[in-house]
Amino acid sequence: MNKPIVVIGGGAAGLIAAGRAASMGKQVVLLEKMHRPGRKLGITGKGRCNLTNTAKYSEFVKYFRRGRNFLRPAFYTFFNQDLQDFFREQGLSLVVERGGRVFPNSNSATDVIDVLVNWAKKHNVDIRTNSAVQKIALENGCVKGVEYIRKKDNKDTSGKKQYIEANAVILTTGGASYPATGSTGDGYKLSGDLGHSITEISPGLVPLEVEDDICSDLQGLSLKNVNLQVWIDGKKKQESMGEMLFTHFGISGPIVLSLSSYIARALNSSSRVELSIDLKPGLDHNKLDRRLQRDLQNQGKKDFRNLLGGLLPGKLIDACVCQTGILPDKKGSNVSAKERAVLRNWLKDFRLRVSSPRPLSEAIITSGGVFLSEVDPKTMASRLVSNLYFAGEVLDIDADTGGFNLQAAFSTGWLAGGSAAN
Ligand SMILES: Cc1cc2nc3c(=O)[nH]c(=O)nc-3n(C[C@H](O)[C@H](O)[C@H](O)COP(=O)(O)OP(=O)(O)OC[C@H]3O[C@@H](n4cnc5c(N)ncnc54)[C@H](O)[C@@H]3O)c2cc1C
Known part of the structure; x- marks a missing residue:
């Protein structure tokens, strides 16, 4: 039996990575620990979701304090116009506001989540919610499977231990800010356990x-x-x-x-x-x-x-x-x-x-994350563990407000999904 690509975390980066890999014909399982994916996406842009910015590449990258050079191949593969085309093709109308900020015309971040979830489901991504990943298992330096606890619903306190074999794993667990959305910094531990270094974590946009x-x-x-x-x-x-x-x-x-x-x-x-x-x-x-x-x-x-x-x-x-x-x-x-x-x-x-x-829990983003020199920017693959990929805020990327952080999550997610599928 073919083993799936397992995506850990159903935020901006995880949803697009899962959909991208599945659209290339791969079997994909997305594990999300909350009872529904995209909780943080739902509160972005004060509930309106400023999903990208129309700035030209040379201007766009100036808004990144960390990760500017690393992101070049991801932006080259899937940049702001590609993202807008993607959402418009899925039927979401967009508006550009002051400072090149792009929002859904409906002013509803929920519509952005719906597009991503429906697109992933259309390509048969198996989205398993209430599924909190605890460990990524390795064999001879290569990803082998994922251990997670699956709850019946968000009130279930017991939860059953599950194991899924994986052909590849894409880690998209986000940062550690606004933990009520599910982004509690698990990715730092999961990747740290595999030998990855994590830079100093501190609040950003706070x-x-x-x-x-x-x-x-x-x-x-x-x-x-x-x-x-x-x-x-x-x-x-x-x-x-x-x-x-x-x-x-x-x-x-x-x-x-x-x-x-x-x-x-x-x-x-x-x-x-x-x-x-x-x-x-x-x-x-x-x-x-x-x-x-x-x-x-x-x-x-x-x-x-x-x-x-x-x-x-x-x-x-x-x-x-x-x-x-x-x-x-x-x-x-x-x-x-x-x-x-x-x-x-x-x-x-x-x-x-x-x-x-103010504390990390109140920060819009987490500054710091998985060491960029341990990740190949052309594929988002780990340089330490075979068949492990990263995308989104779990990486040491940090940008200003204006749609730049979400574009980074979408671009790296798209690239990671495509690379894992290849
Ligand atoms: C209030 C607020 C407003 C913002 N507004 C904007 C904006 O308008 N524009 C913009 O560009 N950026 C904005 N941001 C930043 C943006 O939301 C993040 O940069 C972006 O969501 C990062 O995407 P991600 O997919 O990497 O992580 P996240 O969106 O955080 O998703 C990570 C997912 O992984 C899941 N997860 C975590 N651990 C596990 C585990 N162990 N097992 C399974 N699943 C797990 C989480 O539940 C979560 O769903 C805002 C942030 C905040 C807090």
Whole structure:
């Protein structure tokens, strides 16, 4: 009897890998530990699923902090236009929004899951849910089979041990963030048991906690068009321009998320991380000084505190008064040149000290994973174990928001499925 290709994990990467291998005529079994596949896909893009991005290859790869070169063959094989064509061929209409983000026209991530599941089933993929894989068995350095626990349903606490022989195994168990979706980091143990190395795991695309209690006062404040610089142990390392948000514990928003995995890694190595917010990035120090001089003169009779309304969002005024040390009832015309310089520096360099990232369970992605040098990027095959393949977030891949992470899961899944079938 022919042994099947066994795919472990029915997320974005697993569903497309299973369907691809089955569409090439192979017998495929997909083992998913949750009671239905695609749980994480269902919450992507706030339930709308930003499944890819229309950026050109040269731009697209710039959004990857980890895995950029590794992904080249996978993207070459199955890239953003191929993915859009695939979904449209399956009857799913798509829309492209601001920043090239692609969503289903229905605004429903469930439709994306349905397309993938139906496509896999059409090609006779045997999808076994409530099936949690515990071990990949080897014989002479080659995949032999998979041990898993099968439950009757998600309330069944006993579960029966099962074994399935496998011709090849594709490991697509995802990362370790949002564990309620089933992505609990099992793939790190499963591949680690086979001798694969796992890089340091840390939260990616995650909000940050800040030491100063200033943030709880600023909760709900959204700053648009600010420049955020990351200072590590007193050295400027990264910066990003755009929107950020204050929350009860610290900060979030697009530019914070996109810098977060870098910051989380720095904090892991116990570095001191400070953020410098330039609230007036459009004005250099000279121009800003002239503007302040004009405002202080023109409104010389106003209290300093009231003057700030023209310069800052209301919620930031108390922080500015407190941190610059300028008396709130000082008249504008009495603010000295030295005080003006303090104010200018504060507006160009409002500092926050980051204490920690929010936990991995709240991160959009897991930064880190299976060591890329142990996987052949042309096939997604393990370089250590024969007939073992990897795809998706279980690998050490990490990209920004905008549809890039899902495209990486789909591209590597497609390539792994095709390679295993070959
Ligand atoms: C809130 C949120 C929003 C997001 N929005 C977007 C977005 O809009 N666009 C985007 O590009 N990316 C987004 N992402 C990231 C994206 O969801 C992931 O990068 C992507 O889902 C990774 O796909 P994957 O198939 O590798 O893993 P997953 O989708 O995590 O799938 C892994 C599957 O493996 C199963 N599994 C795990 N262990 C076992 C085991 N032992 N046995 C059997 N099965 C197992 C899990 O149950 C799960 O179904 C978002 C993530 C989150 C958390």
